[in-house]
Amino acid sequence: xxxxxxxxxxxxxxxxxxxxxxxxxxxxxxxxxxxxxxxxxxxxxxxxxxxxxxxxxxxxxxxxxxxxxxxxxxxxxxxxxxxxxxxxxxxxxxxxxxxxxxxxxxxxxxxxxxxxxxxxxxxxxxxxxxxxxxxxxxxxxxxxxxxxxxxxxxxxxxxxxxxxxxxxxxxxxxxxxxxxxxxxxxxxxxxxxxxxxxxxxxxxxxxxxxxxxxxxxxxxxxxxxxxxxxxxxxxxxxxxxxxxxxxxxxxxxxxxxxxxxxxxxxxxxxxxxxxxxx
Amino acid sequence: xxxxxxxxxxxxxxxxxxxxxxxxxxxxxxxxxxxxxxxxxxxxxxxxxxxxxxxxxxxxxxxxxxxxxxxxxxxxxxxxxxxxxxxxxxxxxxxxxxxxxxxxxxxxxxxxxxxxxxxxxxxxxxxxxxxxxxxxxxxxxxxxxxxxxxxxxxxxxxxxxxxxxxxxxxxxxxxxxxxxxxxxxxxxxxxxxxxxxxxxxxxxxxxxxxxxxxxxxxxxxxxxxxxxxxxxxxxxxxxxxxxxxxxxxxxxxxxxxxxxxxxxxxxxxxxxxxxxxxx
Amino acid sequence: xxxxxxxxxxxxxxxxxxxxxxxxxxxxxxxxxxxxxxxxxxxxxxxxxxxxxxxxxxxxxxxxxxxxxxxxxxxxxxxxxxxxxxxxxxxxxxxxxxxxxxxxxxxxxxxxxxxxxxxxxxxxxxxxxxxxxxxxxxxxxxxxxxxxxxxxxxxxxxxxxxxxxxxxxxxxxxxxxxxxxxxxxxxxxxxxxxxxxxxxxxxxxxxxxxxxxxxxxxxxxxxxxxxxxxxxxxxxxxxxxxxxxxxxxxxxxxxx
Numbered sequence: 024x025x026x027x028x029x030x031x032x033x034x035x036x037x038x039x040x041x042x043x044x045x046x047x048x049x050x051x052x053x054x055x056x057x058x059x060x061x062x063x064x065x066x067x068x069x070x071x072x073x074x075x076x077x078x079x080x081x082x083x084x085x086x087x088x089x090x091x092x093x094x095x096x097x098x099x100x101x102x103x104x105x106x107x108x109x110x111x112x113x114x115x116x117x118x119x120x121x122x123x124x125x126x127x128x129x130x131x132x133x134x135x136x137x138x139x140x141x142x143x144x145x146x147x148x149x150x151x152x153x154x155x156x157x158x159x160x161x162x163x164x165x166x167x168x169x170x171x172x173x174x175x176x177x178x179x180x181x182x183x184x185x186x187x188x189x190x191x192x193x194x195x196x197x198x199x200x201x202x203x204x205x206x207x208x209x210x211x212x213x214x215x216x217x218x219x220x221x222x223x224x225x226x227x228x229x230x231x232x233x234x235x236x237x238x239x240x241x242x243x244x245x246x247x248x249x250x251x252x253x254x255x256x257x258x259x260x261x262x263x264x265x266x267x268x269x270x271x272x273x274x275x276x277x278x279x280x281x282x283x284x285x286x287x288x289x290x291x292x293x294x295x296x297x298x299x300x301x
Numbered sequence: 302x303x304x305x306x307x308x309x310x311x312x313x314x315x316x317x318x319x320x321x322x323x324x325x326x327x328x329x330x331x332x333x334x335x336x337x338x339x340x341x342x343x344x345x346x347x348x349x350x351x352x353x354x355x356x357x358x359x360x361x362x363x364x365x366x367x368x369x370x371x372x373x374x375x376x377x378x379x380x381x382x383x384x385x386x387x388x389x390x391x392x393x394x395x396x397x398x399x400x401x402x403x404x405x406x407x408x409x410x411x412x413x414x415x416x417x418x419x420x421x422x423x424x425x426x427x428x429x430x431x432x433x434x435x436x437x438x439x440x441x442x443x444x445x446x447x448x449x450x451x452x453x454x455x456x457x458x459x460x461x462x463x464x465x466x467x468x469x470x471x472x473x474x475x476x477x478x479x480x481x482x483x484x485x486x487x488x489x490x491x492x493x494x495x496x497x498x499x500x501x502x503x504x505x506x507x508x509x510x511x512x513x514x515x516x517x518x519x520x521x522x523x524x525x526x527x528x529x530x531x532x533x534x535x536x537x538x539x540x541x542x543x544x545x546x547x548x549x550x551x552x553x554x555x556x557x558x559x560x561x562x563x564x565x566x567x568x569x570x571x572x573x574x575x576x577x578x579x580x
Numbered sequence: 581x582x583x584x585x586x587x588x589x590x591x592x593x594x595x596x597x598x599x600x601x602x603x604x605x606x607x608x609x610x611x612x613x614x615x616x617x618x619x620x621x622x623x624x625x626x627x628x629x630x631x632x633x634x635x636x637x638x639x640x641x642x643x644x645x646x647x648x649x650x651x652x653x654x655x656x657x658x659x660x661x662x663x664x665x666x667x668x669x670x671x672x673x674x675x676x677x678x679x680x681x682x683x684x685x686x687x688x689x690x691x692x693x694x695x696x697x698x699x700x701x702x703x704x705x706x707x708x709x710x711x712x713x714x715x716x717x718x719x720x721x722x723x724x725x726x727x728x729x730x731x732x733x734x735x736x737x738x739x740x741x742x743x744x745x746x747x748x749x750x751x752x753x754x755x756x757x758x759x760x761x762x763x764x765x766x767x768x769x770x771x772x773x774x775x776x777x778x779x780x781x782x783x784x785x786x787x788x789x790x791x792x793x794x795x796x797x798x799x800x801x802x803x804x805x806x807x808x809x810x811x812x813x814x815x816x817x818x819x820x821x822x823x824x825x826x827x828x829x830x831x832x833x834x835x836x
Binding site: 053054055056057059060077134138139141142143145146147148149150151153154157230233234236237240241252254258260263264267271274275 | 332519546550551553554557
Binding site for chain 3: 190192193195196197198199200201202203206210211214215217289292293294295
């Protein structure tokens with residue numbers, strides 16, 4: 024190593040990541056606020072500011088959650104919801120990624136699809152539910168289609184945006200090093216689109232969860248959304264609280280176990296994004 | 302100055318005088334082509350395949366329903382009910398959310414405390430609150446407005462906070478060394494500095510709100526587009542369903558493309574902030 | 581033998597909004613013999629980068645001919661490696677993988693790539709940094725990676741587009757000397773675009789000055805200094821000051 028290289032190595036500064044990335048899912052800075060909220064919650068319910076029919080205490084919610092787990096209701100419903108989301112999201116990912124790259128890479132495909140794409144995105148997932156129920160009844164098919172629909176669009180749009188944002192010089196560099204069009208796509212466009220892909224998946228799954236809850240409420244056979252709405256019909260506020268906390272925990276788990284590690288291993292490691300947080 | 306391939310294509314392909322008008326016509330044709338194709342398929346295939354109107358309506362039937370609902374005023378009832386709820390919910394969310402977000406962004410301690418909570422809340426805003434909203438406010442307008450408010454609020458607060466934190470330190474220092482008081486800082490530095498991010502938050506939040514609105518109306522009301530959509534399902538009135546879906550799509554496109562996107566684009570461009578525009 | 585021949589090159593483009601046609605390059609002709617290091621100097625916005633982009637095959641010219649080793653340029657190719665101002669390294673590849681990207685495109689085997697990567701890393705003074713990602717390096721180290729990536733495939737020509745413009749002033753001086761040493765080991769023909777008069781002189785065997793747009797070749801000046809060069813020697817040489825003044829005058833930036 025030359026002396027200059029050593030000098031530069033000392034001078035080179037690793038990119039400063041926003042606090043988001045450092046504290047994500049770790050330690051007191053993430054969980055501390057939740058603890059404070061929990062304490063406030065307990066105090067408010069103990070003080071009896073709101074009627075208990077509208078507001079349960081943490082202890083009640085905890086007991087109810089335990090009893091729901093013991094009776095096997097909560098695990099079964101969580102399982103149902105997760106399977107629906109997984110099936111829908113898997114199809115949504117396959118279709119969304121394929122369409123995203125086709126539309127991002129082909130000027131013609133884009134000109135043809137883009138207006139229609141924006142229109143169908145605008146209709147929104149939930150609005151499809153009534154006609155889907157007419158077509159497929161109150162079935163898993165209806166739910167799956169709604170979720171596929173929801174997951175697809177943010178994915179397509181952010182992949183296309185990411186492909187558009189690839190620096191021209193990077194593609195030129197690959198071309199002048201002898202890469203063919205196919206090689207440029209596989210070796211440059213695909214990795215360069217990964218930040219867009221991961222933010223698209225994040226947005227898509229966020230929408231997907233919402234759509235799933237709405238679908239479960241409306242179709243109403245099982246699942247966390249159904250559990251919440253069923254409880255609401257009986258005026259059982261405690262069980263609604265349980266449902267919301269479960270939903271929150273599941274979202275956190277999806278993010279922490281699936282999305283964040285993927286991003287850490289790829290785009291964050293490559294310094295393409297400065298820590299992702301929503 | 303760097304010439305791009307498109308510049309070259311322009312030079313090679315078109316004469317400078319006719320280029321503009323012709324390419325605009327071509328663009329319009331491309332824009333219309335998928336819709337024309339879909340309409341054609343609809344007109345030709347639905348009758349040809351003998352699809353029952355209980356499964357899919359014919360194009361004339363939808364047009365007829367549109368006319369009928371327009372005349373008897375029911376269309377206006379539903380659309381105005383929906384739009385009013387969105388506007389009220391969003392307005393409250395903006396009025397409370399922006400100052401709240403800026404206050405959080407200004408204090409590092411406060412933002413460190415709220416950031417995890419907010420990220421959590423944004424992810425679940427809107428639809429997940431429907432059961433609780435209907436429990437607290439009963440079935441009706443209030444519950445729907447709460448769901449809309451909730452969807453917009455968290456997105457705005459979170460993005461405002463991020464926006465304020467993204468204002469470069471040197472800008473803050475410059476303003477302070479020029480003698481800006483806290484009140485001036487708020488109006489002249491933090492608010493404009495966070496504007497692009499606030500606009501993004503508004504757009505994201507409205508996206509959640511629009512979906513939440515439809516879902517909440519299906520579940521919790523007796524008027525509005527979501528309600529009429531779901532009511533029509535019970536009687537297999539597919540023409541009403543499809544009509545409402547198209548209306549929902551068009552209204553959102555109008556709202557997003559003609560109001561939200563230009564606002565976002567203008568703040569981003571005007572303040573010269575080079576940041577990625579979210580969807 | 582001339583590696584690069586540019587004959588009556590012109591380039592015009594139509595403004596997307598106004599529809600006006602602008603002539604960016606008026607009439608540019610010059611040739612570069614094998615192994616020569618040529619600086620292309622000109623005021624900003626004069627179209628020197630466009631000339632480079634045309635030679636690289638990124639942009640098609642609207643008139644004239646560009647021949648590399650006697651064959652007309654048709655698109656980018658591995659015979660002309662490009663070093664970019666913004667480095668254009670692939671952020672998802674390590675330094676080593678970036679350097680052998682071109683060899684990989686040629687289908688070179690793994691062993692050959694490994695061996696070549698180590699050679700190039702040593703040559704550009706980056707041994708021990710092969711497994712780092714580009715964002716972990718300083719600007720100077722990134723650009724040395726950029727140079728290594730191009731030289732790894734032994735191209736006929738190296739095209740450099742203001743390669744030191746995004747690097748701080750102290751590092752730039754050191755890097756200019758280092759790049760000359762690296763270049764010396766292979767001696768490819770170089771077209772070096774810059775707006776920095778000192779740099780143009782220090783690096784090149786010959787400086788071609790383009791006029792403001794529509795650009796033409798305003799001057800073609802041989803640089804008399806022996807190689808290897810160091811800044812200390814060159815700056816002390818009275819001919820450097822003379823050349824510098826002459827070029828500055830041409831560019832219209834006379835010192836008062």
